[in-house]
Amino acid sequence: MPEAILKVFRGEKDSGTFETYKVPIEEGMVVxxxxxxxxxxxxxxxxxxxxxxxxxxxxxxxxxxxxPALLCKSRMDKFEPGQEITVQPIKTFPHxxxxxxxxxxxxxxxxxxTPFTPAPDANWTFYQEDIERVQEFRKCIExxxxxxxxxxxxxxxxxxxxxxxxxxxxxxxxxxHPLDTANRLKSIKEDAGIGxxxxxxxxxxxxxxxxxxxxxxxxxxxxxxxxxxxxPIGKFLKSIFAGK
Amino acid sequence: MNETTAATHPHTGMTTRxxxxxxxxxxxxxxxxxxxIYATFRAFENNFYEIGPIISPFYSPKLPTPSWFPFSAxxxxxxMPAGFRATCYYYRKAYYRAYFMxxxxxxxxxxxxxxxxxxxxxxxxxxxxxxxxFYLAVLVLGILWYDVFIAMFSEGLNISVVSLIMLAxxxxxxxxxxxxxxxxxxxxxxxxxxxxxxxxFKLWEFVTHLNEHHMxxxxxxxxxxxxxxxxxxxxxxxxxxxxxxxxxx
Numbered sequence: 001m002p003e004a005i006l007k008v009f010r011g012e013k014d015s016g017t018f019e020t021y022k023v024p025i026e027e028g029m030v031v032x033x034x035x036x037x038x039x040x041x042x043x044x045x046x047x048x049x050x051x052x053x054x055x056x057x058x059x060x061x062x063x064x065x066x067x068p069a070l071l072c073k074s075r076m077d078k079f080e081p082g083q084e085i086t087v088q089p090i091k092t093f094p095h096x097x098x099x100x101x102x103x104x105x106x107x108x109x110x111x112x113x114t115p116f117t118p119a120p121d122a123n124w125t126f127y128q129e130d131i132e133r134v135q136e137f138r139k140c141i142e143x144x145x146x147x148x149x150x151x152x153x154x155x156x157x158x159x160x161x162x163x164x165x166x167x168x169x170x171x172x173x174x175x176x177h178p179l180d181t182a183n184r185l186k187s188i189k190e191d192a193g194i195g196x197x198x199x200x201x202x203x204x205x206x207x208x209x210x211x212x213x214x215x216x217x218x219x220x221x222x223x224x225x226x227x228x229x230x231x232p233i234g235k236f237l238k239s240i241f242a243g244k
Numbered sequence: 245m246n247e248t249t250a251a252t253h254p255h256t257g258m259t260t261r262x263x264x265x266x267x268x269x270x271x272x273x274x275x276x277x278x279x280x281i282y283a284t285f286r287a288f289e290n291n292f293y294e295i296g297p298i299i300s301p302f303y304s305p306k307l308p309t310p311s312w313f314p315f316s317a318x319x320x321x322x323x324m325p326a327g328f329r330a331t332c333y334y335y336r337k338a339y340y341r342a343y344f345m346x347x348x349x350x351x352x353x354x355x356x357x358x359x360x361x362x363x364x365x366x367x368x369x370x371x372x373x374x375x376x377x378f379y380l381a382v383l384v385l386g387i388l389w390y391d392v393f394i395a396m397f398s399e400g401l402n403i404s405v406v407s408l409i410m411l412a413x414x415x416x417x418x419x420x421x422x423x424x425x426x427x428x429x430x431x432x433x434x435x436x437x438x439x440x441x442x443x444x445f446k447l448w449e450f451v452t453h454l455n456e457h458h459m460x461x462x463x464x465x466x467x468x469x470x471x472x473x474x475x476x477x478x479x480x481x482x483x484x485x486x487x488x489x490x491x492x493x
Contacts, residue, residue, distance in 0.1 A: 015252075074453050196360075
Protein backbone atom coordinates (compact mmCIF):
# COMPACT_ATOMS: atom_id res chain seq x y z
CA MET A 1 0.00 0.00 0.00
CA PRO A 2 1.44 3.45 -0.90
CA GLU A 3 2.37 5.69 1.99
CA ALA A 4 2.11 9.46 2.46
CA ILE A 5 4.64 11.41 4.51
CA LEU A 6 3.02 14.01 6.76
CA LYS A 7 4.93 16.68 8.68
CA VAL A 8 2.51 17.77 11.38
CA PHE A 9 3.10 20.65 13.80
CA ARG A 10 2.98 19.41 17.39
CA GLY A 11 3.18 21.73 20.36
CA GLU A 12 1.42 24.34 22.43
CA LYS A 13 1.24 28.13 22.47
CA ASP A 14 3.42 28.83 19.43
CA SER A 15 6.22 26.50 20.41
CA GLY A 16 6.69 22.95 19.22
CA THR A 17 8.12 20.75 16.53
CA PHE A 18 7.24 19.37 13.13
CA GLU A 19 6.92 15.64 13.52
CA THR A 20 6.96 13.28 10.59
CA TYR A 21 4.51 10.42 10.19
CA LYS A 22 4.00 7.80 7.52
CA VAL A 23 0.38 7.12 6.69
CA PRO A 24 -0.96 4.42 4.32
CA ILE A 25 -3.05 5.99 1.54
CA GLU A 26 -6.47 4.66 0.64
CA GLU A 27 -8.67 5.71 -2.25
CA GLY A 28 -10.72 8.83 -1.59
CA MET A 29 -8.66 9.77 1.44
CA VAL A 30 -8.41 13.39 2.63
CA VAL A 31 -5.79 14.99 4.89
CA UNK A 32 -8.21 14.84 7.83
CA UNK A 33 -8.34 11.03 7.40
CA UNK A 34 -4.56 10.96 7.60
CA UNK A 35 -4.64 13.03 10.80
CA UNK A 36 -7.21 10.62 12.22
CA UNK A 37 -4.96 7.70 11.26
CA UNK A 38 -2.12 9.32 13.23
CA UNK A 39 -4.44 9.83 16.21
CA UNK A 40 -5.51 6.19 16.12
CA UNK A 41 -2.16 4.57 15.38
CA UNK A 42 0.62 6.90 16.52
CA UNK A 43 -0.49 9.45 19.07
CA UNK A 44 -4.04 9.89 20.41
CA UNK A 45 -3.03 13.23 21.97
CA UNK A 46 -2.76 14.94 18.57
CA UNK A 47 -5.22 17.86 18.80
CA UNK A 48 -7.35 18.73 15.79
CA UNK A 49 -10.71 20.48 15.64
CA UNK A 50 -13.20 18.82 13.33
CA UNK A 51 -16.87 17.99 13.14
CA UNK A 52 -18.77 17.22 9.93
CA UNK A 53 -16.04 15.95 7.57
CA UNK A 54 -18.19 17.27 4.74
CA UNK A 55 -16.78 20.79 4.28
CA UNK A 56 -19.84 22.35 5.84
CA UNK A 57 -19.00 22.99 9.51
CA UNK A 58 -15.81 25.01 8.95
CA UNK A 59 -14.04 23.45 11.94
CA UNK A 60 -10.98 21.75 10.44
CA UNK A 61 -9.25 24.83 9.06
CA UNK A 62 -5.48 24.47 8.88
CA UNK A 63 -2.63 25.08 6.46
CA UNK A 64 -1.63 22.28 4.13
CA UNK A 65 1.70 22.85 2.40
CA UNK A 66 1.40 26.50 3.38
CA UNK A 67 -2.06 27.02 1.85
CA PRO A 68 -5.03 27.69 4.13
CA ALA A 69 -7.49 24.85 3.55
CA LEU A 70 -10.09 22.64 5.18
CA LEU A 71 -8.41 19.37 6.13
CA CYS A 72 -11.56 17.50 5.11
CA LYS A 73 -11.54 19.04 1.63
CA SER A 74 -7.85 18.48 0.91
CA ARG A 75 -7.66 15.25 -1.08
CA MET A 76 -4.55 13.15 -0.66
CA ASP A 77 -4.52 12.22 -4.36
CA LYS A 78 -3.68 15.79 -5.36
CA PHE A 79 -0.20 15.30 -3.90
CA GLU A 80 2.55 13.47 -5.75
CA PRO A 81 3.43 10.04 -4.31
CA GLY A 82 6.24 10.48 -1.80
CA GLN A 83 5.71 14.25 -1.60
CA GLU A 84 6.00 15.57 1.95
CA ILE A 85 2.75 17.13 3.16
CA THR A 86 3.17 19.84 5.79
CA VAL A 87 0.18 20.42 8.08
CA GLN A 88 0.21 23.51 10.32
CA PRO A 89 -2.33 25.38 12.43
CA ILE A 90 -3.72 28.58 10.90
CA LYS A 91 -1.35 31.47 11.48
CA THR A 92 -3.58 34.45 12.19
CA PHE A 93 -5.10 33.38 15.49
CA PRO A 94 -3.52 32.44 18.83
CA HIS A 95 -2.14 28.93 18.86
CA UNK A 96 -3.54 26.56 21.48
CA UNK A 97 -2.32 23.04 20.76
CA UNK A 98 -1.08 21.15 17.68
CA UNK A 99 -3.53 22.11 14.92
CA UNK A 100 -6.01 23.98 17.11
CA UNK A 101 -6.18 27.77 17.40
CA UNK A 102 -8.38 30.19 19.32
CA UNK A 103 -10.68 31.92 16.81
CA UNK A 104 -12.86 33.65 19.42
CA UNK A 105 -11.74 37.14 18.24
CA UNK A 106 -14.04 36.62 15.27
CA UNK A 107 -17.09 36.17 17.47
CA UNK A 108 -16.26 39.39 19.31
CA UNK A 109 -16.04 41.26 16.00
CA UNK A 110 -19.35 39.83 14.89
CA UNK A 111 -21.08 41.38 17.91
CA UNK A 112 -19.99 44.86 16.80
CA UNK A 113 -21.94 44.73 13.53
CA THR A 114 -25.37 46.37 13.43
CA PRO A 115 -27.71 43.40 12.92
CA PHE A 116 -30.45 43.03 10.30
CA THR A 117 -32.84 45.95 10.75
CA PRO A 118 -36.08 45.66 8.76
CA ALA A 119 -38.67 48.44 8.88
CA PRO A 120 -41.47 47.71 11.38
CA ASP A 121 -44.02 47.68 8.54
CA ALA A 122 -41.82 45.83 6.05
CA ASN A 123 -43.51 43.95 3.23
CA TRP A 124 -41.89 40.52 3.48
CA THR A 125 -42.62 39.61 -0.14
CA PHE A 126 -39.59 40.07 -2.36
CA TYR A 127 -38.28 38.62 -5.60
CA GLN A 128 -35.46 36.22 -6.37
CA GLU A 129 -33.41 38.92 -8.14
CA ASP A 130 -33.57 41.04 -4.98
CA ILE A 131 -32.10 38.35 -2.77
CA GLU A 132 -29.76 36.44 -5.06
CA ARG A 133 -26.66 38.49 -4.24
CA VAL A 134 -27.22 38.07 -0.52
CA GLN A 135 -27.78 34.32 -0.84
CA GLU A 136 -24.20 33.87 -2.04
CA PHE A 137 -22.95 35.39 1.21
CA ARG A 138 -25.18 33.08 3.25
CA LYS A 139 -23.08 30.13 2.05
CA CYS A 140 -20.31 31.18 4.47
CA ILE A 141 -19.47 28.36 6.90
CA GLU A 142 -17.27 30.54 9.12
CA UNK A 143 -14.14 28.46 8.64
CA UNK A 144 -12.17 31.73 8.92
CA UNK A 145 -9.72 30.67 6.22
CA UNK A 146 -10.26 34.09 4.61
CA UNK A 147 -9.39 35.73 7.91
CA UNK A 148 -6.31 33.53 8.16
CA UNK A 149 -4.97 34.31 4.69
CA UNK A 150 -5.77 38.05 4.79
CA UNK A 151 -2.34 39.70 5.08
CA UNK A 152 -3.78 42.65 7.02
CA UNK A 153 -4.59 40.27 9.87
CA UNK A 154 -1.99 37.59 9.18
CA UNK A 155 1.21 39.58 8.63
CA UNK A 156 0.39 43.09 9.81
CA UNK A 157 -1.70 41.87 12.76
CA UNK A 158 -4.03 44.88 12.39
CA UNK A 159 -6.98 43.32 14.18
CA UNK A 160 -7.41 46.73 15.78
CA UNK A 161 -8.11 48.36 12.42
CA UNK A 162 -9.74 45.74 10.20
CA UNK A 163 -12.59 43.30 10.76
CA UNK A 164 -11.39 41.00 7.96
CA UNK A 165 -13.04 39.51 4.84
CA UNK A 166 -15.50 37.31 6.72
CA UNK A 167 -17.12 40.35 8.26
CA UNK A 168 -16.99 42.37 5.06
CA UNK A 169 -19.13 39.56 3.66
CA UNK A 170 -21.51 39.73 6.60
CA UNK A 171 -21.80 43.51 6.37
CA UNK A 172 -22.35 43.29 2.60
CA UNK A 173 -25.10 40.71 3.15
CA UNK A 174 -26.86 43.16 5.46
CA UNK A 175 -26.21 46.31 3.43
CA UNK A 176 -27.50 44.70 0.21
CA HIS A 177 -30.55 43.11 1.78
CA PRO A 178 -33.70 44.56 0.17
CA LEU A 179 -35.49 44.88 3.51
CA ASP A 180 -32.68 46.22 5.66
CA THR A 181 -32.92 49.88 6.67
CA ALA A 182 -29.75 50.44 8.69
CA ASN A 183 -26.86 52.44 7.24
CA ARG A 184 -23.51 50.86 8.10
CA LEU A 185 -21.31 52.78 5.66
CA LYS A 186 -19.63 54.95 8.28
CA SER A 187 -18.96 51.86 10.37
CA ILE A 188 -17.69 49.93 7.32
CA LYS A 189 -15.24 52.74 6.60
CA GLU A 190 -14.11 53.62 10.10
CA ASP A 191 -14.69 50.70 12.49
CA ALA A 192 -14.45 47.78 10.05
CA GLY A 193 -11.62 49.53 8.18
CA ILE A 194 -12.49 48.55 4.62
CA GLY A 195 -9.72 50.87 3.40
CA UNK A 196 -7.18 48.49 4.94
CA UNK A 197 -8.07 45.93 2.29
CA UNK A 198 -5.90 46.23 -0.83
CA UNK A 199 -8.05 43.65 -2.68
CA UNK A 200 -5.30 41.15 -3.39
CA UNK A 201 -8.04 38.50 -3.46
CA UNK A 202 -6.43 35.82 -1.31
CA UNK A 203 -9.67 35.56 0.67
CA UNK A 204 -11.50 34.62 -2.54
CA UNK A 205 -8.80 32.12 -3.50
CA UNK A 206 -9.07 30.11 -0.28
CA UNK A 207 -12.84 30.23 0.28
CA UNK A 208 -14.07 26.60 0.34
CA UNK A 209 -17.59 27.78 -0.53
CA UNK A 210 -16.38 29.67 -3.62
CA UNK A 211 -17.86 32.93 -2.42
CA UNK A 212 -16.55 35.77 -4.58
CA UNK A 213 -15.60 37.71 -1.49
CA UNK A 214 -13.63 40.45 -3.19
CA UNK A 215 -15.68 41.01 -6.33
CA UNK A 216 -19.13 40.62 -4.84
CA UNK A 217 -18.74 41.83 -1.25
CA UNK A 218 -15.66 43.96 -0.61
CA UNK A 219 -15.46 45.92 -3.89
CA UNK A 220 -19.21 46.76 -3.96
CA UNK A 221 -18.88 47.94 -0.35
CA UNK A 222 -15.82 50.01 -1.29
CA UNK A 223 -17.86 51.58 -4.09
CA UNK A 224 -20.68 52.43 -1.67
CA UNK A 225 -18.14 54.00 0.67
CA UNK A 226 -16.84 56.03 -2.30
CA UNK A 227 -20.43 57.19 -2.98
CA UNK A 228 -20.68 58.46 0.55
CA UNK A 229 -17.20 59.80 1.31
CA UNK A 230 -15.05 60.24 -1.83
CA UNK A 231 -17.35 61.31 -4.65
CA PRO A 232 -18.49 64.90 -4.03
CA ILE A 233 -19.56 65.38 -7.66
CA GLY A 234 -21.73 62.26 -7.67
CA LYS A 235 -23.22 63.21 -4.34
CA PHE A 236 -23.98 66.72 -5.58
CA LEU A 237 -25.62 65.41 -8.76
CA LYS A 238 -27.67 62.92 -6.75
CA SER A 239 -28.84 65.68 -4.46
CA ILE A 240 -30.06 67.63 -7.49
CA PHE A 241 -31.64 64.84 -9.56
CA ALA A 242 -32.85 62.49 -6.86
CA GLY A 243 -33.57 65.08 -4.21
CA LYS A 244 -31.45 63.13 -1.70
CA MET B 245 6.17 8.80 14.51
CA ASN B 246 9.51 8.73 12.75
CA GLU B 247 11.30 12.05 12.90
CA THR B 248 11.18 15.21 14.99
CA THR B 249 12.67 18.62 14.13
CA ALA B 250 14.04 21.17 16.62
CA ALA B 251 11.53 23.24 18.64
CA THR B 252 10.12 26.08 16.59
CA HIS B 253 7.21 28.47 16.05
CA PRO B 254 4.52 26.91 13.83
CA HIS B 255 5.09 29.65 11.22
CA THR B 256 8.65 30.66 10.49
CA GLY B 257 10.20 31.99 7.30
CA MET B 258 8.46 33.41 4.27
CA THR B 259 6.13 30.50 3.58
CA THR B 260 5.81 26.73 3.69
CA ARG B 261 4.25 26.68 0.24
CA UNK B 262 6.22 24.38 -2.02
CA UNK B 263 4.47 25.16 -5.31
CA UNK B 264 5.51 27.78 -7.89
CA UNK B 265 3.77 30.66 -6.09
CA UNK B 266 6.32 33.14 -7.46
CA UNK B 267 5.46 32.41 -11.10
CA UNK B 268 2.22 34.45 -11.40
CA UNK B 269 3.55 37.66 -9.79
CA UNK B 270 6.77 37.22 -11.77
CA UNK B 271 4.91 37.02 -15.08
CA UNK B 272 2.77 40.03 -14.13
CA UNK B 273 5.87 42.06 -13.24
CA UNK B 274 7.51 41.21 -16.56
CA UNK B 275 4.32 41.78 -18.61
CA UNK B 276 3.59 45.19 -17.08
CA UNK B 277 7.24 46.12 -17.24
CA UNK B 278 7.44 45.46 -20.97
CA UNK B 279 4.27 47.46 -21.65
CA UNK B 280 5.30 50.43 -19.52
CA ILE B 281 8.75 50.60 -21.14
CA TYR B 282 7.25 50.39 -24.65
CA ALA B 283 4.52 52.98 -23.93
CA THR B 284 7.07 55.37 -22.41
CA PHE B 285 9.37 54.98 -25.40
CA ARG B 286 6.47 55.65 -27.80
CA ALA B 287 5.26 58.68 -25.88
CA PHE B 288 8.74 60.21 -26.06
CA GLU B 289 9.34 59.17 -29.67
CA ASN B 290 6.73 61.65 -31.00
CA ASN B 291 6.91 60.20 -34.52
CA PHE B 292 5.39 57.46 -36.72
CA TYR B 293 1.91 57.67 -35.25
CA GLU B 294 -0.11 58.58 -38.36
CA ILE B 295 -0.98 56.84 -41.63
CA GLY B 296 -3.13 59.32 -43.53
CA PRO B 297 -6.32 59.71 -41.47
CA ILE B 298 -5.36 56.78 -39.21
CA ILE B 299 -3.84 57.67 -35.86
CA SER B 300 -2.27 55.54 -33.15
CA PRO B 301 -4.32 55.04 -29.96
CA PHE B 302 -1.38 56.49 -28.00
CA TYR B 303 -1.74 59.82 -29.84
CA SER B 304 -5.50 59.99 -30.43
CA PRO B 305 -7.12 62.51 -30.44
CA LYS B 306 -4.45 64.55 -32.17
CA LEU B 307 -4.02 67.48 -29.85
CA PRO B 308 -1.95 70.59 -30.49
CA THR B 309 0.81 71.01 -27.93
CA PRO B 310 1.63 74.48 -26.62
CA SER B 311 5.15 75.69 -27.38
CA TRP B 312 6.17 75.64 -23.72
CA PHE B 313 5.11 71.98 -23.36
CA PRO B 314 8.31 69.92 -23.65
CA PHE B 315 6.70 66.53 -24.32
CA SER B 316 4.65 64.95 -27.09
CA ALA B 317 0.83 65.14 -27.31
CA UNK B 318 0.71 61.53 -26.11
CA UNK B 319 1.39 62.80 -22.59
CA UNK B 320 -1.79 64.89 -22.74
CA UNK B 321 -3.82 61.74 -23.46
CA UNK B 322 -2.14 58.74 -21.88
CA UNK B 323 -2.61 59.88 -18.29
CA MET B 324 -6.34 59.16 -18.64
CA PRO B 325 -6.23 55.46 -19.64
CA ALA B 326 -3.11 55.05 -17.47
CA GLY B 327 -5.02 56.43 -14.47
CA PHE B 328 -7.94 54.17 -15.25
CA ARG B 329 -5.72 51.09 -15.33
CA ALA B 330 -3.65 52.14 -12.32
CA THR B 331 -6.76 52.49 -10.16
CA CYS B 332 -8.53 49.43 -11.66
CA TYR B 333 -9.44 46.84 -9.05
CA TYR B 334 -7.86 44.00 -11.06
CA TYR B 335 -4.61 45.83 -11.72
CA ARG B 336 -4.40 46.85 -8.08
CA LYS B 337 -4.39 43.20 -7.09
CA ALA B 338 -1.82 42.45 -9.78
CA TYR B 339 0.67 45.18 -8.98
CA TYR B 340 0.29 45.04 -5.21
CA ARG B 341 1.33 41.42 -5.52
CA ALA B 342 3.96 41.76 -8.24
CA TYR B 343 5.71 45.01 -7.30
CA PHE B 344 4.80 45.78 -3.68
CA MET B 345 4.78 42.12 -2.57
CA UNK B 346 1.88 42.99 -0.32
CA UNK B 347 1.57 39.98 -0.35
CA UNK B 348 3.39 38.38 -3.30
CA UNK B 349 1.05 35.37 -3.12
CA UNK B 350 -1.50 33.90 -0.73
CA UNK B 351 0.06 32.53 2.43
CA UNK B 352 3.42 34.11 1.60
CA UNK B 353 4.76 36.74 3.97
CA UNK B 354 4.47 40.37 2.89
CA UNK B 355 7.60 42.38 2.19
CA UNK B 356 8.08 45.06 4.88
CA UNK B 357 5.32 44.81 7.44
CA UNK B 358 5.84 48.18 9.16
CA UNK B 359 3.37 51.03 8.83
CA UNK B 360 0.86 49.36 6.52
CA UNK B 361 -2.18 51.61 5.98
CA UNK B 362 -3.83 49.89 3.03
CA UNK B 363 -5.76 52.36 0.90
CA UNK B 364 -6.58 54.73 3.74
CA UNK B 365 -3.83 57.29 3.35
CA UNK B 366 -1.94 59.09 0.57
CA UNK B 367 -1.12 58.02 -2.09
CA UNK B 368 -3.27 54.87 -2.14
CA UNK B 369 -6.38 56.66 -0.89
CA UNK B 370 -6.48 58.10 -4.45
CA UNK B 371 -7.58 54.66 -5.65
CA UNK B 372 -11.04 55.85 -4.62
CA UNK B 373 -11.00 58.13 -7.68
CA UNK B 374 -11.34 55.11 -9.97
CA UNK B 375 -14.82 56.07 -11.16
CA UNK B 376 -13.61 59.48 -12.34
CA UNK B 377 -10.90 57.77 -14.40
CA PHE B 378 -13.63 55.46 -15.71
CA TYR B 379 -15.55 58.47 -17.06
CA LEU B 380 -12.38 59.76 -18.72
CA ALA B 381 -11.60 56.31 -20.15
CA VAL B 382 -15.09 56.17 -21.70
CA LEU B 383 -14.39 59.52 -23.34
CA VAL B 384 -11.09 58.27 -24.78
CA LEU B 385 -12.73 55.02 -25.88
CA GLY B 386 -15.39 56.98 -27.77
CA ILE B 387 -12.61 58.78 -29.66
CA LEU B 388 -10.94 55.45 -30.49
CA TRP B 389 -14.24 54.11 -31.90
CA TYR B 390 -14.46 57.28 -34.02
CA ASP B 391 -10.92 56.54 -35.24
CA VAL B 392 -12.03 53.06 -36.33
CA PHE B 393 -14.93 54.61 -38.24
CA ILE B 394 -12.55 57.05 -39.94
CA ALA B 395 -10.07 54.27 -40.75
CA MET B 396 -12.81 52.20 -42.40
CA PHE B 397 -15.02 54.82 -44.03
CA SER B 398 -13.01 57.98 -44.69
CA GLU B 399 -12.49 57.09 -48.37
CA GLY B 400 -15.49 54.86 -49.00
CA LEU B 401 -15.46 51.46 -47.34
CA ASN B 402 -11.82 50.57 -46.88
CA ILE B 403 -11.11 47.51 -44.79
CA SER B 404 -7.36 47.30 -44.27
CA VAL B 405 -5.26 45.25 -41.87
CA VAL B 406 -4.71 48.30 -39.66
CA SER B 407 -8.42 49.14 -39.53
CA LEU B 408 -9.24 45.56 -38.47
CA ILE B 409 -6.56 45.67 -35.76
CA MET B 410 -8.04 48.98 -34.57
CA LEU B 411 -11.52 47.43 -34.53
CA ALA B 412 -10.36 44.42 -32.50
CA UNK B 413 -8.57 46.78 -30.13
CA UNK B 414 -11.73 48.83 -29.57
CA UNK B 415 -13.80 45.71 -28.93
CA UNK B 416 -11.30 44.51 -26.33
CA UNK B 417 -11.00 47.96 -24.75
CA UNK B 418 -14.80 48.19 -24.56
CA UNK B 419 -15.03 44.78 -22.84
CA UNK B 420 -12.43 45.90 -20.34
CA UNK B 421 -13.79 49.42 -19.76
CA UNK B 422 -17.48 48.58 -19.46
CA UNK B 423 -16.80 45.47 -17.35
CA UNK B 424 -15.07 47.58 -14.71
CA UNK B 425 -16.17 47.27 -11.09
CA UNK B 426 -16.97 50.99 -10.87
CA UNK B 427 -19.29 50.69 -13.87
CA UNK B 428 -20.90 47.62 -12.29
CA UNK B 429 -21.68 49.76 -9.28
CA UNK B 430 -22.86 52.76 -11.31
CA UNK B 431 -25.29 50.83 -13.53
CA UNK B 432 -27.11 49.24 -10.62
CA UNK B 433 -24.79 47.71 -8.03
CA UNK B 434 -25.70 50.42 -5.56
CA UNK B 435 -29.33 49.28 -5.54
CA UNK B 436 -30.75 46.85 -3.00
CA UNK B 437 -34.03 46.09 -4.74
CA UNK B 438 -33.52 45.15 -8.37
CA UNK B 439 -37.21 44.36 -8.90
CA UNK B 440 -37.91 48.10 -8.71
CA UNK B 441 -35.84 48.70 -11.87
CA UNK B 442 -35.82 45.69 -14.25
CA UNK B 443 -33.91 47.61 -16.94
CA UNK B 444 -31.12 48.49 -14.53
CA PHE B 445 -31.06 44.89 -13.33
CA LYS B 446 -30.55 43.59 -16.89
CA LEU B 447 -27.76 46.10 -17.43
CA TRP B 448 -26.16 45.16 -14.11
CA GLU B 449 -26.35 41.47 -15.06
CA PHE B 450 -24.66 42.21 -18.40
CA VAL B 451 -21.88 44.24 -16.77
CA THR B 452 -21.50 41.54 -14.11
CA HIS B 453 -21.00 38.98 -16.89
CA LEU B 454 -18.25 41.16 -18.41
CA ASN B 455 -16.80 41.77 -14.96
CA GLU B 456 -16.43 38.05 -14.26
CA HIS B 457 -13.72 38.01 -16.95
CA HIS B 458 -12.21 41.37 -16.06
CA MET B 459 -8.68 40.01 -15.75
CA UNK B 460 -8.85 38.49 -19.23
CA UNK B 461 -10.23 41.69 -20.74
CA UNK B 462 -7.55 43.69 -18.91
CA UNK B 463 -4.64 41.68 -20.31
CA UNK B 464 -6.05 41.25 -23.82
CA UNK B 465 -6.83 44.96 -24.14
CA UNK B 466 -3.41 45.93 -22.76
CA UNK B 467 -1.79 43.75 -25.39
CA UNK B 468 -4.11 44.94 -28.17
CA UNK B 469 -3.57 48.64 -27.51
CA UNK B 470 0.19 48.12 -27.51
CA UNK B 471 0.04 45.97 -30.63
CA UNK B 472 -2.20 48.47 -32.47
CA UNK B 473 0.27 51.25 -31.80
CA UNK B 474 3.19 49.00 -32.75
CA UNK B 475 1.59 48.02 -36.08
CA UNK B 476 0.72 51.62 -36.95
CA UNK B 477 4.27 52.66 -36.06
CA UNK B 478 5.78 50.00 -38.29
CA UNK B 479 3.51 50.92 -41.21
CA UNK B 480 4.21 54.64 -40.72
CA UNK B 481 7.94 53.91 -40.60
CA UNK B 482 7.69 51.87 -43.81
CA UNK B 483 8.63 48.58 -42.18
CA UNK B 484 5.22 46.87 -42.54
CA UNK B 485 2.66 47.31 -45.30
CA UNK B 486 -1.05 47.95 -44.75
CA UNK B 487 -2.79 45.83 -47.39
CA UNK B 488 -6.39 46.72 -48.19
CA UNK B 489 -8.59 43.65 -47.87
CA UNK B 490 -11.96 44.99 -49.07
CA UNK B 491 -11.75 48.22 -51.09
CA UNK B 492 -14.94 50.00 -52.17
CA UNK B 493 -14.82 53.49 -53.62
